[in-house]
Amino acid sequence: MRIGIDVGGTNTDSVLIDNNKIISSFKTNTSEDISSSVKLCISKVLQNQPKEKIKSIIIGTTHLINDLLERKNLSKTGVIRLCGPSTRLLKPLCDWPSDIKKTNTFITNFTDGGLEFDGREISAINKSEIQKLCEIYKKKNVESIAITGIFASVNPYQELEVRNIILNEMGIIPVSMSHQIGRIGLLERENATILNAMLSKSAKKTFANLTKIIIDLDLKSKIYITQNDGTMASINDALNYPIFSLSSGPTNSMRGAAFLSGIKDGIVIDIGGTSTDIGMLINNFPKESSIAVEFSGIRTNFRMADVLSIPLGGGSIINQEAPYLSHKSLGNLITTESLSFGGRTKTITDIFVNQNKSNFIAPNQNFKLSNDLIKSVEKEIYSKISIAVDKMKTDSKNIKAIVVGGGSFIIPKKLDGVDLIKFPEFGEVANAIGSSMAQISGYSEKVFSTTDLSRDEIIKISKNEAVQNAIKKGADQNTVEIIDLEEIPLSYLPSNAITIKTRAVGNIKSELN
Amino acid sequence: MGRAFPEIHMKTFFIYGVSWTPTVVCDEKGNTALFTHAISAHWLEKMARAVTIQMGCAAVFATAPMSGIQVKKTAIHGTLSLAKEVGQAVQKSQKNKENPIKNILKVYPGKLLFEGKITDLSRTTTEGFAKGYVTINGTNNFSNSELKIEFQNENLIAYINEKIECMVPDLICIIDTETGEPITTELLRYGFRVSILALPAPQNLCTKKALKVVGPRGFGYDFDYKNLLKIPRK
Known part of the structure; x- marks a missing residue:
């Protein structure tokens, strides 16, 4: 048996799986400290199962991205670009938001090295130059190092050589090398490498915490962390490459949808309270983005699912006049402020509660919305989702669609360019299922x-x-x-x-x- | 030269008789190559491209030394200011949530040729150039029509329902309908919602002499340039 967990910004989900059968599932609000909701999630799905039966626990988490967004637990980072005379006009971090450069310490240097596009050397590595840098790092208490060589993706030998010099000089210190992290494209690859290096402290803390929860619960299971691309890593690998675990949520929901529906190729529509994520599933895996991905204002190019996020969810607020769908959502406040919960704000959920089409029993059903309004809103949802689906399609053929997430009841049963829509059972915990299937x-x-x-x-x-x-x-x-x-x-x-x-x-x- | 073209010899300076040598090509490592003589601007293009590849596929070059009179006669004036104004029009539209297409056309008078969605794309890299075509299905005022653009790095010929509506050197611009950002050949992708602008090329690119180099025949088409836009040019 194994447990899959997904810690999202709003909700934490968990499932217990035995031989690809779902035994139990649980969903709760993500607590402020995150750890307590993870603990609750594990105990709830465990129920009376003997603990030794749980062989592995697979966790997808937003800890790292939260630390990045809040600029906390980040490592003091030494940044080396192996470039010789080339590319020096654009310094490392040149396109980063200024607040992150102020809150965190970076020591950036250009050094000899670098390759041409075809593998020829721009210049050779200069050992003593790197040794001198290590002296500075020691004095300034640098905690993590990022090495990026021009065209290192073509041949990594220079980055490896520099890493060895650093480990010799400094002993054990996390070293991130660009050829293992990003693809061709210097600044984006360098950004991804620096991010990876910066996150090493946050990763160490997060994964130590998660390990502690498992030990506290007296479980002897192996722990894995899910990655952005739908695979999982051991705690050790996740420590070395935290950036690969930065955003596994969308991927987990897509892989969970694939499992629940049995559809291998199609489009996944994951609708929550504030937004809808739409992505393509190709042979059970999310289609990867081919262009630069932005994280907290930083451009990178590592492997990420290509997901289109549109501001449409169960909590979306209805405007007074057309177009009725606004970009604002009540978010977590839906359970106090919306009409269905006795509040005063009209939301998409209310439109569906009013027609008895929601997936829950609303505490307040004592309101009436006009037929014209209901029709107009439904028409707007139809066209918004249809357009978004079409944007993500890779060709003009009709495809299958899978709808998951807590807000799935607002998605129409028919869409343009789609010849089959499935609303699978357990869709509301698709993320945790995706985790368990990594x-x-x-x-x-x-x-x-x-x-x-x-x-x-x-x-x-x-x-x-x-x-x-x-x-x-x-x-x-x-x-x-x-x-x-x-x-x-x-x-x-x-x-x-x-x-x-x-x-x-x-x-x-x-x-x- | 008033728009982008894929090769050096398509510059108006050379079309109107300025010498293409001496030309110097430099890289960031400190290498310099000086071309003192080339039998044509087209030969200079071929040799400078070879040197650039050796320099790591990126180099800077200085060419066409000119007197003030030559600049006035052979250059297309005001192009940098125009490029800046077009960029500002796009930025202003994004900031004020205005229609970027309308604002671009205010700065550079031309025509909204088509609006639609990319439905087909074929792109191959041959001899260092991205060649191919893109098909766009019409939406809004253009539904039930189809536009096709043939390109070689730059967009060359636009057909609506198989009839030519705009041809090089007039500009065919593929613009993201929502943001107003340009979509260059390498960024084209199925499903993009785009607007196609046809903008008249400057008069200096439409003379008999210029059309020999930058007209349809200069790109291997077997027909002559026709002014299909009927919009006054600068």
């Missing part, structure tokens, strides 16, 4: 010479390494498959080199299930 991934990245080996042999080696890495981390051998393979030729190096990056994923092994 898979284990293995990665391989290597530079090969095509003069010694054929392209087919090289790809085979790379695939095998990714598969083995996934199995080593706890994936079930029979379910592992390659989901991503990227080839970058290094055209100007001798011996026709290519970089191959491969990713494999598999379900969690049954001993851990």
Whole structure:
């Protein structure tokens, strides 16, 4: 058996799963300290189950993004760009919001190093230059280091060399390297690497807390953290790459929707109190964003689900005149301020309560809304959702849609460009189900010479390494498959080199299930 | 040159007789390449592109040394100010929640050619250029119509229901209907809601001499330029 948990901004959900069957589920408001709602969620789904039966607990959390938004628990960070004479006009952090630069300490430096687009060196690494930087870091109590080399995604050897020099000089200190975090695109990759480095303190605290909760509850389960891409990481990996766990909520809800509906390819509409998230599901995984993703005003380019968020939810406030849907929502106040709860504000939920179409029994049903208003609002919802769905589609064919989340009753039963809509049971805890279904991934990245080996042999080696890495981390051998393979030729190096990056994923092994 | 073109020899300076050498190309590492002679501006383009690739695919260059009289005669005037005004019109629209398309057309008089949604896209990179076409299905006043644009880095020919409505060197601009931000060839994607503006190119790009280089024939089409916009040009 395993427990899946998703800590969201508003709600925390949990489920207990046995052999892919849902045994129990629970949903509560996220408490201010977060930990107490997690504790409550675990105890509620556990009920009378023997504790030793719970083999693993998989948690998706907003702790890290909260710390980032509130600018707390962030590490003093040393930022190194390996660039030689290139790119010096745009300094690291140049496009960051000024408040984060003020509240947190950054020591930024340009050093020798860097590659051209085809793998040639701009300049070589200068060992003594890095050693001198380490002296400064020690004096200033730097807690974490971010290394970004120009075109390091093509060949990572310079970043690895610099990391080794730093570890030699400074002993144990978290070091983030850009080739493991972002993709091609210097500033976005550098931003993502610095974010990763900054979050190391927050990650350490968060994951220590979660581990403590599990121990306090006397559970001996393995703990995993869900990542932005629908896979999970051990606590140890999550500590090294906190940025990959920064925003797993949307992905979890999409993967949960896929499981609940049995639909592998389609569009997921997750509607809560304040907003609706819409994303494409391709072969059980969320489609990734191909453009830069912004976090708290910082542009990055690491792997993220491509989700369109529109301000439409159960708590959306109704305007006096057309267009009736406003961008404002009552949010958590819906349970006191809306008509259905005896308040004075007209919301979307009230429109549906008035027609007995909501999924709960409203404390106050003593109000009447005009038919014209109801019709107009429903028409606006229809067109808003239809347009948003269409924006996320990758081609013009009709698709299937899955609706999850607490506000799903406001979504019409028919939409433009959609030939089947499912409203699955347990949809309100889709996030926690997605957490519990997270898979284990293995990665391989290597530079090969095509003069010694054929392209087919090289790809085979790379695939095998990714598969083995996934199995080593706890994936079930029979379910592992390659989901991503990227080839970058290094055209100007001798011996026709290519970089191959491969990713494999598999379900969690049954001993851990 | 009053708009963007993909190659050096399409600059108005060279079309109107300014010498394309000496030209110097530099990189950030301190390398310099000096071209003292090239038999045509097109040859300069080919050689400078080769050097730029060696310099790491990004380099700066200085070309076309000119006297004041030559600048006045061969350059298209006021283009930097115009670009800035168009940008300010877009920013103002976003800030005041006004219609960006209307505000752009106030600064650069032209025509709203089409409005719709991208439904098909084909893009291949050949010889260092992104070539292809994009199809847009009409919405609002343009529903039941289809617009197709053929491009080579820049948008070249626009057809509505298979009839040509605008052609190079006149400008065909694909704009995000909501924000007014430009959508360049590499950013095109299925489902974007876009407005297509047709803006008249400056007079200097529409002479017989210029059209040889930057008219449809300059991009491999087998037909001559026709002024389809009937909008006064600067």
